[in-house]
Amino acid sequence: MAPRNSRTAHPAVSQQIEQMLRARSIEFDFEPNVQISEIRDAEGNQVRLTEHRAPKDQITRYAVAMKHGAQFPAIVLNDRLERIDGNTRLEARIRNGDTTIPAYICHGLTPLEARSLSVELNQSNGLAMTEQEIRRFVDGAVLEGQHADIRSLSRMTGVSDTKIARWIAETQFKARAGREGIEDRHVNVLPPSTRAALHAARLATVFRAITQLAAEARIPAAEAKKVVAKANAAPSESEALTIVAAERDARLEEIRAVGSGFSPRNNRRSQGSAQHIGGLVRFEVDDLLDVAPEKQFETYQRMKLLRDRLNDVVRRAEEEWNLTPPSDETEGRFSDQSD
Structure with missing residues (x-):
């Protein structure tokens, strides 16, 4: 002009x-x-x-x-x-x-x-x-x-587009947390990168559950991002919440440590498999058979694949793991969870 x-x-x-x-x-x-x-x-x-x-x-x-x-x-x-x-x-x-x-x-x-x-x-x-x-x-x-054009903002300000995207996600997370009624004590303990990762949760119920979990277990951004991705990929809200619940089960020691005033130990190895197994044991046989007719064949094929892999896992665990029986206290706790 x-x-x-x-x-x-x-x-x-x-x-x-x-x-x-x-x-x-x-x-x-x-x-x-x-x-x-x-x-x-x-x-x-x-x-x-x-x-x-x-x-x-x-x-x-x-x-x-x-x-x-x-x-x-x-x-x-x-x-x-x-x-x-x-x-x-x-x-x-x-x-x-x-x-x-x-x-x-x-x-x-x-x-x-x-x-x-x-x-x-x-x-x-x-x-x-x-x-x-x-x-x-x-x-x-x-x-x-x-609605920000991240590339234009990066060119205009000289700040990398990655950093601007993280700023935007964190700001949107804080605003969303306020709307969802998430307590400040859970928001304030989360570092900016974790806030940005959590904002990607699509469902409001999942967002609330995973934000509370991330705060209570002090989940790092990279791990929070993985859990959010798995929950977002779930075919239903209930299954997404099951993934978050399984992650909570897998992090009970970390949650207790934080609640007692200590930093959680870095015991993240194999937590991905623990999360999925923890989710499966929550279902009874009838629950697993409750599948829509149009998805039964596909689900059956997946269950067979899972059965074969679990057979291999059990065999190798018997060969490679230390399978000393747990104490009565630990054994009882597992029984309570799986009954």
Whole structure:
């Protein structure tokens, strides 16, 4: 969109800024003499933290350079003359006693569009934004219900698309946990990467169950991701919850350790098979035979395959494992679970 009042000969005109505005289909005017007294500093249009805007030492350098004839690009404002970009340039002009400043006036911007433009302008021309500031921008957009284009955000901010995707998933997880009534004590103990992994759970019931389990057992992100994937692949909600319940059974020692104030031991070896076996022993014979007619043949083939594999597993376990009988206490606990 071409500017209506552009003065291409003016030294404050910036082809880079104009290209950026056109790429976003933003209508704008170039005004060489905006009255500084009319410019407003309104919250919601910029992402940079207030304490990081216009550092004093940089204002001094800009002011001195301006006095010696240095030319700087025009600042950027919305059509209410609220700041979007150019805090240091503006403050330097004020320090020098100037009453006007060249500016691009952008029309019809929403606060989110203004913040997005502010990020890109700062990353391209000014002092690069901190990761905290960029994260606040991404979080704010997600909480407003925006659907992020991760590649565009990565290009605009310089943050990897993997990290931005993780930020988005974590923010969505926290919002979802709030809606689902999950207690803060369960949310707060989870590291960001685990929160991001848990957000992938499709069903609300599974999301609640697996989040509570991850918090109580301190499940690492990589392992939480595997459990979520298995639950998502389950053909029904009940079977998905069975997978989570089996995982809880397999992690009882870890849950008890955490509950007693200790870190869980790293005993994750073979937990995948323990999880599936734990799920199977929850079913009675009649439960396993309760299969829709159209799926009976397929299920029968799978059961035969499982039977053959279990026969091999039992044979090798008899040869390779230490099968010393468990104590009475342990044996009783297993009997209670399998009855």
